Amino acid sequence: MDCKYANVLLAGAGFSHGFGFPLASELKDLVFSSRLDGKGGRRVKEALEDRISKDASLDKIITELDSLMDLGDMGARHLLRIIRG
Amino acid sequence: MPHDFVDLATKFRYFDDLFPAIITLNWDSLFEFLVSTSHYASEIVMGWESSSGERPLLHLHGCMSWFLASERLNGGVGQYLLPYLYTIREPDRRKKGPVLYGLLDPFLREIDLESDEFWELRSLLLTVAESCIAIPSHRKSLSELRLDHLWASAALLLEGADNLIVIGYSLPDDDDHMRVLLRQALRKRNVKGQRTRILLVDPNANLLASRYRQLAGDAEIVPIEKTFARLTRSELELNLLESSRE
Secondary structure, rough: OOOOOOOEEEEOOOOOOOOOOOHHHHHHHHHEEEEEEEEHHHHHHHHHHHOOOOOHHHHHHHHHHHHHHOHHHHHHHHHHHHEEE | OOOHHHHHHHHHHHHHHHHOOEEEEEOOOOHHHHOOOOOOHHHEOOOOOOOOEEEEEEEEOOOEEEEEEEEOOHHHHHHHHHEEEEEEEEEEEEOOEEEEEOOOOOOOOOOOOOOHHHHHHHHHHOOOEEEEEEHHHHHHOOOOOOOOHHHHHHHHHHHOEEEEEEOOOOOOOOHHHHHHHHHHHOOOHHHHHHHHOOEEEOOOOOOOHHHHHHHHOEEEEEEEEEHHOOOOHHHHHOOHHHHHHO
């Protein structure tokens, strides 16, 4: 790896703020996929599956994640961070 | 293609040469899309071994299109999937052990990432491999996920960078790995007497600046209270250390 780059961009989820969120479908897939395989992830997935369908809008998912976060769920907090930056 | 995508890609192209190397903690493939539409599209690499002159793009927390198989896929489902995969990281020893694959070449875009075909391939992949994303609820370490080489590459990039342009990353408390990475790179530069400037582009940049100062040592922090959407090229360019503007 050549390390001689005078500028390096470090980008977080906030990079695309102001442009909408272009990859909502990927996030939805993440929420509903089995890849949330840790204890916290499973809890988020099960809770979301109980409350909303896969066709739900991203706004709806965020709202539900918000309510899960109120319950102190780490997985929900992390997903929200990714969505909102 | 949604207008948001087009707007962001247009904006990114305008800043293209100012972002010769990219480190991201996001899981989505937004940057693959952006660089694939940029002027440097043919020179992109994604963080594995690369020769000089290529543009690194490092997903330090993995990517939603990356999958870890316990060994090289072949036969059965693996045989079917292989044409759709590219290898990000080979096994270390004797060609045995975990292999990190990427689903499709995101730059060739042979299959629409929004299509049913993409998601079907992905579901099939999950029967023989696991997703490679690092999340707090994930119990596996970065080395188990085969991401440690990306972190080593990121360390080299940061140690060589005069300007670290941070956009939309708040350096959260639970990103311990990132804190250590930044602190060590900045310290090494400081020991060598190299100046470093951290440009924080964020609507809350002034608040974030104190968080970065705690680990930045002697590095200069330049807060720019804007989103990338509102940032102008000249605002960024004028704040870069002069060495990179020559």
